[in-house]
Amino acid sequence: MAKAPVLTPRAEDFPRWYQDIVNKAELADNGPVRGTMVIRPYGYGLWERMQQEMDARIKETGTQNAYFPLLIPRSYLTREAEHVEGFAPELAVVTHGGGKELEEPAVVRPTSETIINEYFSKWIQSYRDLPLLINQWANVVRWELRPRLFLRTSEFLWQEGHTAHATYEEARDFAARIHRDVYGDFLRNVLATDFMSGRKTARERFAGAINTLTLESMMGDGKALQMVTSHELGQNFARAFHTRYLAKDGRQELVWQTSWGSTTRMIGALVMTHGDDDGLRVPPRLAPIQVVVLAIKGDETVLATVRETGDRLRAAGLRVHVDDRTGIPFGRRAVDWELKGVPVRVEIGPRDLEHGTVMLSRRIPGGKEPVPVDALAGMLPGILEEDQALLLEQSRERRESRTADVSTFEEAVEAATAGCWARIPWAVLGEDGEAGLAEHAVTVRCLVAEDGSVPDADDAPGNVAVVARAY
Numbered sequence: 001m002a003k004a005p006v007l008t009p010r011a012e013d014f015p016r017w018y019q020d021i022v023n024k025a026e027l028a029d030n031g032p033v034r035g036t037m038v039i040r041p042y043g044y045g046l047w048e049r050m051q052q053e054m055d056a057r058i059k060e061t062g063t064q065n066a067y068f069p070l071l072i073p074r075s076y077l078t079r080e081a082e083h084v085e086g087f088a089p090e091l092a093v094v095t096h097g098g099g100k101e102l103e104e105p106a107v108v109r110p111t112s113e114t115i116i117n118e119y120f121s122k123w124i125q126s127y128r129d130l131p132l133l134i135n136q137w138a139n140v141v142r143w144e145l146r147p148r149l150f151l152r153t154s155e156f157l158w159q160e161g162h163t164a165h166a167t168y169e170e171a172r173d174f175a176a177r178i179h180r181d182v183y184g185d186f187l188r189n190v191l192a193t194d195f196m197s198g199r200k201t202a203r204e205r206f207a208g209a210i211n212t213l214t215l216e217s218m219m220g221d222g223k224a225l226q227m228v229t230s231h232e233l234g235q236n237f238a239r240a241f242h243t244r245y246l247a248k249d250g251r252q253e254l255v256w257q258t259s260w261g262s263t264t265r266m267i268g269a270l271v272m273t274h275g276d277d278d279g280l281r282v283p284p285r286l287a288p289i290q291v292v293v294l295a296i297k298g299d300e301t302v303l304a305t306v307r308e309t310g311d312r313l314r315a316a317g318l319r320v321h322v323d324d325r326t327g328i329p330f331g332r333r334a335v336d337w338e339l340k341g342v343p344v345r346v347e348i349g350p351r352d353l354e355h356g357t358v359m360l361s362r363r364i365p366g367g368k369e370p371v372p373v374d375a376l377a378g379m380l381p382g383i384l385e386e387d388q389a390l391l392l393e394q395s396r397e398r399r400e401s402r403t404a405d406v407s408t409f410e411e412a413v414e415a416a417t418a419g420c421w422a423r424i425p426w427a428v429l430g431e432d433g434e435a436g437l438a439e440h441a442v443t444v445r446c447l448v449a450e451d452g453s454v455p456d457a458d459d460a461p462g463n464v465a466v467v468a469r470a471y
Contacts, residue, residue: 006335009277014221019149021271025280025339028149028267035147035154039264042340045288046267047157051137053190053286054159054262057182061174063133063161068115070139071106076114079240083113086207090142092154108141113208113233113259116162117241124255126246127166131174135161150268151225151471158263164243164255171256172211172232176454178260179213179230187227191266192283192391193217193273194399195227196421196466197454198446203434206259210234213454216445216466218399219272222419224445224468227269230260268471274391280341281364283391284384289321291380292342294333296349298326306348309358309373313346316377318384338363343387344380348373364390409433412467416442419469423448426463434465442469 006024008016022028027043030036039047055065071094077083092108095101109115116134124132137159144154161178165171179197187193200212209231216224237243238254247253274281284290291313295306303324310322321342323333330347337345345361352358357370360379364387371379403421406412409429415422417440426447434444449455450462 005277006339007277007279010220010275015148017275017277018268018271021275021279021339022149022268025341027271030149031155033154035144037149037153037155039157042288043267046270046282046286047264049286049288050186050191050262050266051159054182054186055137057186058135058159058161058178061133061177061182062131063135063163065136066134067136067138068109068112068119070109072109072112072115074105074107076118077107079114080208080237082236083208087111087142090144092141092143109138110140110142111259111261112136112138112160112162113237114241117237117243117257120162120164120255121241121243124164124243124245127248130164130166130245130255131170132164133161133174134163135159148268148471150264150271156264158261160261161259163258164238165257166245166247166253166255168234168256171234171258175211175213175230175232175258175260178258179215179228179454183215183228183230183260183262187215187217188392190283190285191270191273192285192388192395193227193269194392194396196399196446196448196452198448198466199454199458200229200446201431201434201444201465202458203431204444206231208233208236209259210236214446216468217269217273217395218402218421218468219269219471220275220398221272222402222421222469224421224466224470225265225269225272226445226470227266228260228262231258233257233259273395274341279339281391282341282343284343284364284388287341287343288319289340289342290319290384291344291346292321292323292337293346293348294323294330294337295326296330296347296352299350301353302348302350305353305373309346309348309376312377313380316381318380334361343384346376362387409436412465413437413440413442416440416468421445422467423464424467426459426465429465429467437467442467445470 007020010017026040029038087110094106141155144152195215195217205212211232213230215227235254243255244252293310310320313320347359358373360371361368404415406422412422412424445466447463
């Protein structure tokens with residue numbers, strides 16, 4: 001009798017396959033309150049690597065990290081009407097503290113535009129204080145009715161950037177810079193994930209923004225996932241919080257603002273973009289562990305070689321884990337590391353030592369081959385870069401092969417419900433057509449220009465709507 005697969009096959013049940021990987025690769029578990037999650041060490045290690053890579057890019061823009069309170073006076077949210085209306089269904093509100101009813105209820109942070117503007121209005125006095133560029137790494141709470149680990153949870157981790165500028169043009173250009181040089185660069189060059197870059201329609205725009213830029217990626221089942229967003233806030237929050245500065249000509253002016261964020265949703269994207277029926281496949285530039293060195297048996301000579309090999313590879317600049325747990329069967333350990341998607345396994349046993357070789361197993365393209373142990377440190381950096389490039393190529397090929405150019409509403413719905421993306425002229429679809437997509441569980445993910453670039457305005461001539469089912 002054939003052994004049951006470790007994971008539900010993707011083609012059989014994609015959502016079940018996703019849950020299997022999150023569980024069996026030890027990424028996360030459900031929290032005790034519905035919609036919350038416990039991120040396990042391996043899953044958190046992926047988030048830490050994402051943090052490190054994005055934080056470095058954020059700081060290159062001149063942005064500094066800060067921290068603002070988790071609890072926000074409810075009155076702050078009511079100052080910007082569109083903002084509070086957009087978040088009202090998701091709010092968690094604290095009404096009691098210390099055994100007493102609070103004089104004013106506090107909202108558990110759903111996003112920080114309001115509280116940060118309260119302090120921006122204190123810190124900004126003159127044009128000399130601009131631009132003010134702030135980022136925070138934090139958690140937020142948005143009460144989720146249909147939770148799924150990493151993709152939609154009531155509490156999640158993220159970074160949120162907030163900036164204030166003297167002019168509209170400066171704010172617009174900074175939002176675009178974050179979109180391109182922080183998020184786009186990270187997705188392409190670290191997460192090895194292809195994306196469509198565009199602007200949200202008015203219907204899909206962030207509550208309180210005048211423009212939202214988005215990066216949308218295609219998952220393994222053809223659905224779209226909003227990876228990150230960057231918002232032009234105009235002067236909406238500045239007006240509500242009286243965030244003004246003294247201009248060079250002596251007049252008081254409202255600032256122009258941006259906000260932008262990325263979340264632990266990207267761990268879910270990693271699973272659904274690169275995973276296969278054997279588990280995760282982690283891009284080498286992202287991987288907390290790039291190489292795992294495994295002892296096949298508990299022979300002392302083998303164990304010594306395994307540990308020496310690990311030290312040699314670390315000295316070569318690789319992120320290495322030594323697995324010398326020979327009390328656990330080798331096959332079980334190999335499957336566990338395959339599930340976790342570590343790019344390279346180096347397996348060493350007595351027979352390998354006799355021949356002066358190790359067995360090199362590559363997770364991303366698959367396959368095994370014996371290689372000389374002395375050649376390993378010189379080979380692996382190039383192999384890891386090859387595998388990084390392969391993942392990006394596969395992600396791009398999926399999107400390109402499953403995107404159809406259509407000319408009618410019906411064709412757009414048909415393509416999206418079949419697991420593809422549809423590109424349809426915005427002049428043909430329009431706002432009425434966009435509203436009609438909802439009954440088919442389909443949305444406009446973004447607007448792009450005919451040449452694939454981000455358009456300057458929603459109604460720019462030649463705009464194309466990207467239509468898909470989405471998470």
